[in-house]
Amino acid sequence: MSGIGNHGAVRRIALTIAMSALFAACSFSRSAQVTSPPPAPGVPQPTPTPQVVGMASWYGPGFHGHKTSDGSVYHQEDLTAASVAFPLGSRVMVTNLDNGRCVEVTITDRGPFLKGRKIDLSHKAARMIGMLDHGTARVRISLISKPAGSREVGAPLRYFVQVGSFSEQRNAEQLRRKLAASYSDVHVDRLDADRRRYYRVRMGAFATRSAAEARASASARFGFPVVIVTE
Missing domain, CATH: 3.30.70.1070 (Sporulation related repeat)
Incomplete structure:
Protein backbone atom coordinates (compact mmCIF):
# COMPACT_ATOMS: atom_id res chain seq x y z
CA MET A 1 0.00 0.00 0.00
CA SER A 2 1.33 3.47 -0.85
CA GLY A 3 2.19 6.17 1.67
CA ILE A 4 -0.86 8.18 0.53
CA GLY A 5 -3.11 5.20 1.14
CA ASN A 6 -1.63 4.68 4.61
CA HIS A 7 -2.19 8.34 5.44
CA GLY A 8 -5.85 8.16 4.39
CA ALA A 9 -6.42 5.01 6.43
CA VAL A 10 -4.82 6.61 9.49
CA ARG A 11 -7.06 9.68 9.21
CA ARG A 12 -10.17 7.48 8.99
CA ILE A 13 -9.08 5.59 12.11
CA ALA A 14 -8.47 8.85 13.97
CA LEU A 15 -11.90 10.24 13.00
CA THR A 16 -13.59 7.01 14.12
CA ILE A 17 -11.83 7.25 17.49
CA ALA A 18 -12.91 10.87 17.92
CA MET A 19 -16.59 10.25 17.13
CA SER A 20 -16.66 7.09 19.32
CA ALA A 21 -15.37 9.14 22.22
CA LEU A 22 -18.10 11.74 21.67
CA PHE A 23 -20.88 9.15 21.83
CA ALA A 24 -19.27 7.24 24.70
CA ALA A 25 -19.21 10.39 26.83
CA CYS A 26 -23.03 10.45 26.85
CA SER A 27 -24.74 8.75 29.76
CA PHE A 28 -28.14 8.33 31.33
CA SER A 29 -27.10 8.66 34.94
CA ARG A 30 -24.89 10.98 36.93
CA SER A 31 -22.75 8.09 38.15
CA ALA A 32 -21.52 7.05 34.71
CA GLN A 33 -17.96 8.25 34.21
CA VAL A 34 -16.16 7.58 30.93
CA THR A 35 -12.43 8.09 30.55
CA SER A 36 -11.13 8.26 27.00
CA PRO A 37 -7.95 6.30 26.34
CA PRO A 38 -4.88 8.31 25.33
CA PRO A 39 -4.38 8.64 21.56
CA ALA A 40 -2.17 6.06 19.90
CA PRO A 41 1.35 7.43 19.40
CA GLY A 42 2.02 8.73 15.92
CA VAL A 43 -1.67 8.94 14.93
CA PRO A 44 -2.56 12.45 13.62
CA GLN A 45 -5.52 13.91 15.50
CA PRO A 46 -8.57 15.10 13.52
CA THR A 47 -9.82 18.67 13.63
CA PRO A 48 -11.51 19.29 17.03
CA THR A 49 -15.29 18.86 16.97
CA PRO A 50 -16.96 22.31 16.91
CA GLN A 51 -18.87 22.81 20.16
CA VAL A 52 -21.13 25.43 21.70
CA VAL A 53 -21.91 25.65 25.43
CA GLY A 54 -24.94 27.56 26.70
CA MET A 55 -28.54 27.36 27.81
CA ALA A 56 -31.12 25.14 26.13
CA SER A 57 -34.88 25.51 26.24
CA TRP A 58 -37.63 23.54 24.52
CA TYR A 59 -40.74 24.17 22.47
CA GLY A 60 -43.72 21.93 21.84
CA PRO A 61 -47.52 22.20 21.70
CA GLY A 62 -47.72 25.85 20.64
CA PHE A 63 -45.69 25.24 17.48
CA HIS A 64 -46.73 21.66 16.72
CA GLY A 65 -47.82 21.31 13.08
CA HIS A 66 -46.25 24.58 11.93
CA LYS A 67 -43.63 24.89 9.21
CA THR A 68 -40.01 25.25 10.25
CA SER A 69 -37.24 27.27 8.61
CA ASP A 70 -36.11 24.33 6.44
CA GLY A 71 -39.61 23.82 5.05
CA SER A 72 -40.52 20.74 7.07
CA VAL A 73 -43.45 20.54 9.50
CA TYR A 74 -42.56 20.60 13.18
CA HIS A 75 -43.58 17.54 15.19
CA GLN A 76 -42.85 17.78 18.89
CA GLU A 77 -42.06 14.06 19.13
CA ASP A 78 -39.36 14.19 16.44
CA LEU A 79 -35.73 14.59 17.49
CA THR A 80 -35.23 18.09 16.10
CA ALA A 81 -34.17 21.49 17.38
CA ALA A 82 -33.94 25.18 16.55
CA SER A 83 -30.65 27.07 16.66
CA VAL A 84 -28.87 29.97 14.98
CA ALA A 85 -25.42 28.67 16.01
CA PHE A 86 -25.50 25.77 13.51
CA PRO A 87 -26.51 25.59 9.84
CA LEU A 88 -29.91 24.14 8.99
CA GLY A 89 -29.62 20.41 8.38
CA SER A 90 -26.80 19.97 10.90
CA ARG A 91 -26.84 16.92 13.17
CA VAL A 92 -25.67 17.72 16.69
CA MET A 93 -25.23 15.91 20.01
CA VAL A 94 -26.75 17.82 22.93
CA THR A 95 -25.47 16.94 26.41
CA ASN A 96 -27.20 18.10 29.59
CA LEU A 97 -24.27 19.20 31.75
CA ASP A 98 -26.28 18.70 34.95
CA ASN A 99 -26.88 14.97 34.49
CA GLY A 100 -24.72 13.81 31.57
CA ARG A 101 -27.66 12.70 29.42
CA CYS A 102 -27.31 13.14 25.65
CA VAL A 103 -29.56 13.24 22.61
CA GLU A 104 -28.82 13.57 18.90
CA VAL A 105 -31.03 16.04 17.02
CA THR A 106 -31.27 17.65 13.59
CA ILE A 107 -31.38 21.45 13.30
CA THR A 108 -34.54 22.22 11.31
CA ASP A 109 -35.47 25.68 12.59
CA ARG A 110 -34.16 29.04 13.77
CA GLY A 111 -34.23 30.15 17.40
CA PRO A 112 -34.24 30.62 20.31
CA PHE A 113 -34.13 34.40 20.19
CA LEU A 114 -33.65 35.04 23.91
CA LYS A 115 -30.27 36.31 25.07
CA GLY A 116 -27.96 33.56 26.28
CA ARG A 117 -29.93 30.65 24.85
CA LYS A 118 -28.25 28.51 22.21
CA ILE A 119 -30.83 25.87 21.24
CA ASP A 120 -34.55 25.09 21.44
CA LEU A 121 -35.15 21.34 21.67
CA SER A 122 -38.27 19.47 20.64
CA HIS A 123 -40.47 18.11 23.43
CA LYS A 124 -39.13 14.59 22.92
CA ALA A 125 -35.47 15.66 22.86
CA ALA A 126 -35.94 17.71 26.05
CA ARG A 127 -37.58 14.74 27.76
CA MET A 128 -34.72 12.43 26.81
CA ILE A 129 -32.12 14.61 28.52
CA GLY A 130 -34.30 15.27 31.57
CA MET A 131 -34.98 19.00 31.25
CA LEU A 132 -38.77 19.16 30.86
CA ASP A 133 -39.48 20.02 34.50
CA HIS A 134 -36.94 22.83 34.74
CA GLY A 135 -37.67 24.14 31.25
CA THR A 136 -34.03 25.05 30.64
CA ALA A 137 -30.65 23.39 31.12
CA ARG A 138 -27.00 24.20 30.57
CA VAL A 139 -25.83 22.07 27.67
CA ARG A 140 -22.91 21.31 25.41
CA ILE A 141 -23.79 21.10 21.69
CA SER A 142 -21.31 19.14 19.57
CA LEU A 143 -21.46 19.08 15.79
CA ILE A 144 -21.74 15.62 14.20
CA SER A 145 -22.28 16.68 10.58
CA LYS A 146 -23.50 19.62 8.51
CA PRO A 147 -24.58 20.06 4.89
CA ALA A 148 -21.79 20.52 2.36
CA GLY A 149 -21.14 24.17 1.55
CA SER A 150 -22.95 25.51 4.61
CA ARG A 151 -21.42 28.16 6.86
CA GLU A 152 -19.02 27.22 9.63
CA VAL A 153 -20.26 26.87 13.19
CA GLY A 154 -20.25 30.26 14.88
CA ALA A 155 -19.96 32.18 11.61
CA PRO A 156 -22.38 35.09 11.03
CA LEU A 157 -25.79 34.25 9.63
CA ARG A 158 -26.29 34.52 5.88
Missing part, protein backbone atom coordinates in the same frame (compact mmCIF):
# COMPACT_ATOMS: atom_id res chain seq x y z
CA TYR A 159 -29.36 35.78 4.03
CA PHE A 160 -30.82 34.38 0.81
CA VAL A 161 -33.61 35.62 -1.43
CA GLN A 162 -35.76 32.63 -2.36
CA VAL A 163 -37.85 33.16 -5.48
CA GLY A 164 -39.51 29.78 -5.78
CA SER A 165 -39.61 26.19 -4.52
CA PHE A 166 -40.49 23.31 -6.86
CA SER A 167 -40.94 19.56 -6.66
CA GLU A 168 -39.69 19.23 -10.26
CA GLN A 169 -36.06 20.12 -10.91
CA ARG A 170 -36.72 21.21 -14.50
CA ASN A 171 -39.13 23.90 -13.31
CA ALA A 172 -36.52 25.24 -10.89
CA GLU A 173 -33.86 25.26 -13.62
CA GLN A 174 -36.19 27.12 -15.97
CA LEU A 175 -36.68 29.88 -13.40
CA ARG A 176 -32.96 29.94 -12.59
CA ARG A 177 -32.09 30.57 -16.23
CA LYS A 178 -34.63 33.39 -16.43
CA LEU A 179 -33.24 35.12 -13.33
CA ALA A 180 -29.61 34.49 -14.35
CA ALA A 181 -30.10 36.88 -17.26
CA SER A 182 -30.29 39.68 -14.67
CA TYR A 183 -28.34 38.35 -11.65
CA SER A 184 -25.09 36.40 -11.40
CA ASP A 185 -25.70 34.72 -8.02
CA VAL A 186 -28.79 32.62 -8.83
CA HIS A 187 -28.59 28.94 -7.90
CA VAL A 188 -30.82 25.93 -7.26
CA ASP A 189 -30.63 24.49 -3.75
CA ARG A 190 -31.94 20.97 -3.13
CA LEU A 191 -33.83 20.24 0.11
CA ASP A 192 -35.12 16.91 1.42
CA ALA A 193 -37.90 17.42 3.98
CA ASP A 194 -40.94 15.42 5.09
CA ARG A 195 -39.83 12.55 2.83
CA ARG A 196 -40.09 14.82 -0.19
CA ARG A 197 -37.50 16.60 -2.31
CA TYR A 198 -37.71 20.28 -3.20
CA TYR A 199 -35.65 22.46 -5.51
CA ARG A 200 -35.38 26.03 -4.24
CA VAL A 201 -34.32 28.89 -6.51
CA ARG A 202 -32.20 31.32 -4.52
CA MET A 203 -30.05 34.40 -4.86
CA GLY A 204 -27.22 35.24 -2.49
CA ALA A 205 -25.81 34.77 0.06
CA PHE A 206 -26.04 38.31 1.44
CA ALA A 207 -24.13 39.45 4.50
CA THR A 208 -26.95 41.69 5.79
CA ARG A 209 -30.71 41.53 5.80
CA SER A 210 -30.95 45.00 4.26
CA ALA A 211 -28.97 43.82 1.23
CA ALA A 212 -31.29 40.83 0.88
CA GLU A 213 -34.34 43.09 1.18
CA ALA A 214 -33.02 45.33 -1.59
CA ARG A 215 -32.61 42.35 -3.92
CA ALA A 216 -36.05 41.00 -2.96
CA SER A 217 -37.63 44.34 -3.84
CA ALA A 218 -35.82 44.52 -7.17
CA SER A 219 -36.68 40.95 -8.18
CA ALA A 220 -40.37 41.19 -7.28
CA ARG A 221 -41.02 42.37 -10.85
CA PHE A 222 -40.72 38.79 -12.06
CA GLY A 223 -44.04 38.00 -10.41
CA PHE A 224 -42.90 35.13 -8.21
CA PRO A 225 -43.36 34.95 -4.42
CA VAL A 226 -40.16 36.23 -2.80
CA VAL A 227 -39.03 35.10 0.66
CA ILE A 228 -35.93 36.12 2.62
CA VAL A 229 -34.36 33.06 4.23
CA THR A 230 -31.87 33.25 7.09
CA GLU A 231 -29.26 30.50 7.40
Whole structure:
Protein backbone atom coordinates (compact mmCIF):
# COMPACT_ATOMS: atom_id res chain seq x y z
CA MET A 1 0.00 0.00 0.00
CA SER A 2 1.33 3.47 -0.85
CA GLY A 3 2.19 6.17 1.67
CA ILE A 4 -0.86 8.18 0.53
CA GLY A 5 -3.11 5.20 1.14
CA ASN A 6 -1.63 4.68 4.61
CA HIS A 7 -2.19 8.34 5.44
CA GLY A 8 -5.85 8.16 4.39
CA ALA A 9 -6.42 5.01 6.43
CA VAL A 10 -4.82 6.61 9.49
CA ARG A 11 -7.06 9.68 9.21
CA ARG A 12 -10.17 7.48 8.99
CA ILE A 13 -9.08 5.59 12.11
CA ALA A 14 -8.47 8.85 13.97
CA LEU A 15 -11.90 10.24 13.00
CA THR A 16 -13.59 7.01 14.12
CA ILE A 17 -11.83 7.25 17.49
CA ALA A 18 -12.91 10.87 17.92
CA MET A 19 -16.59 10.25 17.13
CA SER A 20 -16.66 7.09 19.32
CA ALA A 21 -15.37 9.14 22.22
CA LEU A 22 -18.10 11.74 21.67
CA PHE A 23 -20.88 9.15 21.83
CA ALA A 24 -19.27 7.24 24.70
CA ALA A 25 -19.21 10.39 26.83
CA CYS A 26 -23.03 10.45 26.85
CA SER A 27 -24.74 8.75 29.76
CA PHE A 28 -28.14 8.33 31.33
CA SER A 29 -27.10 8.66 34.94
CA ARG A 30 -24.89 10.98 36.93
CA SER A 31 -22.75 8.09 38.15
CA ALA A 32 -21.52 7.05 34.71
CA GLN A 33 -17.96 8.25 34.21
CA VAL A 34 -16.16 7.58 30.93
CA THR A 35 -12.43 8.09 30.55
CA SER A 36 -11.13 8.26 27.00
CA PRO A 37 -7.95 6.30 26.34
CA PRO A 38 -4.88 8.31 25.33
CA PRO A 39 -4.38 8.64 21.56
CA ALA A 40 -2.17 6.06 19.90
CA PRO A 41 1.35 7.43 19.40
CA GLY A 42 2.02 8.73 15.92
CA VAL A 43 -1.67 8.94 14.93
CA PRO A 44 -2.56 12.45 13.62
CA GLN A 45 -5.52 13.91 15.50
CA PRO A 46 -8.57 15.10 13.52
CA THR A 47 -9.82 18.67 13.63
CA PRO A 48 -11.51 19.29 17.03
CA THR A 49 -15.29 18.86 16.97
CA PRO A 50 -16.96 22.31 16.91
CA GLN A 51 -18.87 22.81 20.16
CA VAL A 52 -21.13 25.43 21.70
CA VAL A 53 -21.91 25.65 25.43
CA GLY A 54 -24.94 27.56 26.70
CA MET A 55 -28.54 27.36 27.81
CA ALA A 56 -31.12 25.14 26.13
CA SER A 57 -34.88 25.51 26.24
CA TRP A 58 -37.63 23.54 24.52
CA TYR A 59 -40.74 24.17 22.47
CA GLY A 60 -43.72 21.93 21.84
CA PRO A 61 -47.52 22.20 21.70
CA GLY A 62 -47.72 25.85 20.64
CA PHE A 63 -45.69 25.24 17.48
CA HIS A 64 -46.73 21.66 16.72
CA GLY A 65 -47.82 21.31 13.08
CA HIS A 66 -46.25 24.58 11.93
CA LYS A 67 -43.63 24.89 9.21
CA THR A 68 -40.01 25.25 10.25
CA SER A 69 -37.24 27.27 8.61
CA ASP A 70 -36.11 24.33 6.44
CA GLY A 71 -39.61 23.82 5.05
CA SER A 72 -40.52 20.74 7.07
CA VAL A 73 -43.45 20.54 9.50
CA TYR A 74 -42.56 20.60 13.18
CA HIS A 75 -43.58 17.54 15.19
CA GLN A 76 -42.85 17.78 18.89
CA GLU A 77 -42.06 14.06 19.13
CA ASP A 78 -39.36 14.19 16.44
CA LEU A 79 -35.73 14.59 17.49
CA THR A 80 -35.23 18.09 16.10
CA ALA A 81 -34.17 21.49 17.38
CA ALA A 82 -33.94 25.18 16.55
CA SER A 83 -30.65 27.07 16.66
CA VAL A 84 -28.87 29.97 14.98
CA ALA A 85 -25.42 28.67 16.01
CA PHE A 86 -25.50 25.77 13.51
CA PRO A 87 -26.51 25.59 9.84
CA LEU A 88 -29.91 24.14 8.99
CA GLY A 89 -29.62 20.41 8.38
CA SER A 90 -26.80 19.97 10.90
CA ARG A 91 -26.84 16.92 13.17
CA VAL A 92 -25.67 17.72 16.69
CA MET A 93 -25.23 15.91 20.01
CA VAL A 94 -26.75 17.82 22.93
CA THR A 95 -25.47 16.94 26.41
CA ASN A 96 -27.20 18.10 29.59
CA LEU A 97 -24.27 19.20 31.75
CA ASP A 98 -26.28 18.70 34.95
CA ASN A 99 -26.88 14.97 34.49
CA GLY A 100 -24.72 13.81 31.57
CA ARG A 101 -27.66 12.70 29.42
CA CYS A 102 -27.31 13.14 25.65
CA VAL A 103 -29.56 13.24 22.61
CA GLU A 104 -28.82 13.57 18.90
CA VAL A 105 -31.03 16.04 17.02
CA THR A 106 -31.27 17.65 13.59
CA ILE A 107 -31.38 21.45 13.30
CA THR A 108 -34.54 22.22 11.31
CA ASP A 109 -35.47 25.68 12.59
CA ARG A 110 -34.16 29.04 13.77
CA GLY A 111 -34.23 30.15 17.40
CA PRO A 112 -34.24 30.62 20.31
CA PHE A 113 -34.13 34.40 20.19
CA LEU A 114 -33.65 35.04 23.91
CA LYS A 115 -30.27 36.31 25.07
CA GLY A 116 -27.96 33.56 26.28
CA ARG A 117 -29.93 30.65 24.85
CA LYS A 118 -28.25 28.51 22.21
CA ILE A 119 -30.83 25.87 21.24
CA ASP A 120 -34.55 25.09 21.44
CA LEU A 121 -35.15 21.34 21.67
CA SER A 122 -38.27 19.47 20.64
CA HIS A 123 -40.47 18.11 23.43
CA LYS A 124 -39.13 14.59 22.92
CA ALA A 125 -35.47 15.66 22.86
CA ALA A 126 -35.94 17.71 26.05
CA ARG A 127 -37.58 14.74 27.76
CA MET A 128 -34.72 12.43 26.81
CA ILE A 129 -32.12 14.61 28.52
CA GLY A 130 -34.30 15.27 31.57
CA MET A 131 -34.98 19.00 31.25
CA LEU A 132 -38.77 19.16 30.86
CA ASP A 133 -39.48 20.02 34.50
CA HIS A 134 -36.94 22.83 34.74
CA GLY A 135 -37.67 24.14 31.25
CA THR A 136 -34.03 25.05 30.64
CA ALA A 137 -30.65 23.39 31.12
CA ARG A 138 -27.00 24.20 30.57
CA VAL A 139 -25.83 22.07 27.67
CA ARG A 140 -22.91 21.31 25.41
CA ILE A 141 -23.79 21.10 21.69
CA SER A 142 -21.31 19.14 19.57
CA LEU A 143 -21.46 19.08 15.79
CA ILE A 144 -21.74 15.62 14.20
CA SER A 145 -22.28 16.68 10.58
CA LYS A 146 -23.50 19.62 8.51
CA PRO A 147 -24.58 20.06 4.89
CA ALA A 148 -21.79 20.52 2.36
CA GLY A 149 -21.14 24.17 1.55
CA SER A 150 -22.95 25.51 4.61
CA ARG A 151 -21.42 28.16 6.86
CA GLU A 152 -19.02 27.22 9.63
CA VAL A 153 -20.26 26.87 13.19
CA GLY A 154 -20.25 30.26 14.88
CA ALA A 155 -19.96 32.18 11.61
CA PRO A 156 -22.38 35.09 11.03
CA LEU A 157 -25.79 34.25 9.63
CA ARG A 158 -26.29 34.52 5.88
CA TYR A 159 -29.36 35.78 4.03
CA PHE A 160 -30.82 34.38 0.81
CA VAL A 161 -33.61 35.62 -1.43
CA GLN A 162 -35.76 32.63 -2.36
CA VAL A 163 -37.85 33.16 -5.48
CA GLY A 164 -39.51 29.78 -5.78
CA SER A 165 -39.61 26.19 -4.52
CA PHE A 166 -40.49 23.31 -6.86
CA SER A 167 -40.94 19.56 -6.66
CA GLU A 168 -39.69 19.23 -10.26
CA GLN A 169 -36.06 20.12 -10.91
CA ARG A 170 -36.72 21.21 -14.50
CA ASN A 171 -39.13 23.90 -13.31
CA ALA A 172 -36.52 25.24 -10.89
CA GLU A 173 -33.86 25.26 -13.62
CA GLN A 174 -36.19 27.12 -15.97
CA LEU A 175 -36.68 29.88 -13.40
CA ARG A 176 -32.96 29.94 -12.59
CA ARG A 177 -32.09 30.57 -16.23
CA LYS A 178 -34.63 33.39 -16.43
CA LEU A 179 -33.24 35.12 -13.33
CA ALA A 180 -29.61 34.49 -14.35
CA ALA A 181 -30.10 36.88 -17.26
CA SER A 182 -30.29 39.68 -14.67
CA TYR A 183 -28.34 38.35 -11.65
CA SER A 184 -25.09 36.40 -11.40
CA ASP A 185 -25.70 34.72 -8.02
CA VAL A 186 -28.79 32.62 -8.83
CA HIS A 187 -28.59 28.94 -7.90
CA VAL A 188 -30.82 25.93 -7.26
CA ASP A 189 -30.63 24.49 -3.75
CA ARG A 190 -31.94 20.97 -3.13
CA LEU A 191 -33.83 20.24 0.11
CA ASP A 192 -35.12 16.91 1.42
CA ALA A 193 -37.90 17.42 3.98
CA ASP A 194 -40.94 15.42 5.09
CA ARG A 195 -39.83 12.55 2.83
CA ARG A 196 -40.09 14.82 -0.19
CA ARG A 197 -37.50 16.60 -2.31
CA TYR A 198 -37.71 20.28 -3.20
CA TYR A 199 -35.65 22.46 -5.51
CA ARG A 200 -35.38 26.03 -4.24
CA VAL A 201 -34.32 28.89 -6.51
CA ARG A 202 -32.20 31.32 -4.52
CA MET A 203 -30.05 34.40 -4.86
CA GLY A 204 -27.22 35.24 -2.49
CA ALA A 205 -25.81 34.77 0.06
CA PHE A 206 -26.04 38.31 1.44
CA ALA A 207 -24.13 39.45 4.50
CA THR A 208 -26.95 41.69 5.79
CA ARG A 209 -30.71 41.53 5.80
CA SER A 210 -30.95 45.00 4.26
CA ALA A 211 -28.97 43.82 1.23
CA ALA A 212 -31.29 40.83 0.88
CA GLU A 213 -34.34 43.09 1.18
CA ALA A 214 -33.02 45.33 -1.59
CA ARG A 215 -32.61 42.35 -3.92
CA ALA A 216 -36.05 41.00 -2.96
CA SER A 217 -37.63 44.34 -3.84
CA ALA A 218 -35.82 44.52 -7.17
CA SER A 219 -36.68 40.95 -8.18
CA ALA A 220 -40.37 41.19 -7.28
CA ARG A 221 -41.02 42.37 -10.85
CA PHE A 222 -40.72 38.79 -12.06
CA GLY A 223 -44.04 38.00 -10.41
CA PHE A 224 -42.90 35.13 -8.21
CA PRO A 225 -43.36 34.95 -4.42
CA VAL A 226 -40.16 36.23 -2.80
CA VAL A 227 -39.03 35.10 0.66
CA ILE A 228 -35.93 36.12 2.62
CA VAL A 229 -34.36 33.06 4.23
CA THR A 230 -31.87 33.25 7.09
CA GLU A 231 -29.26 30.50 7.40
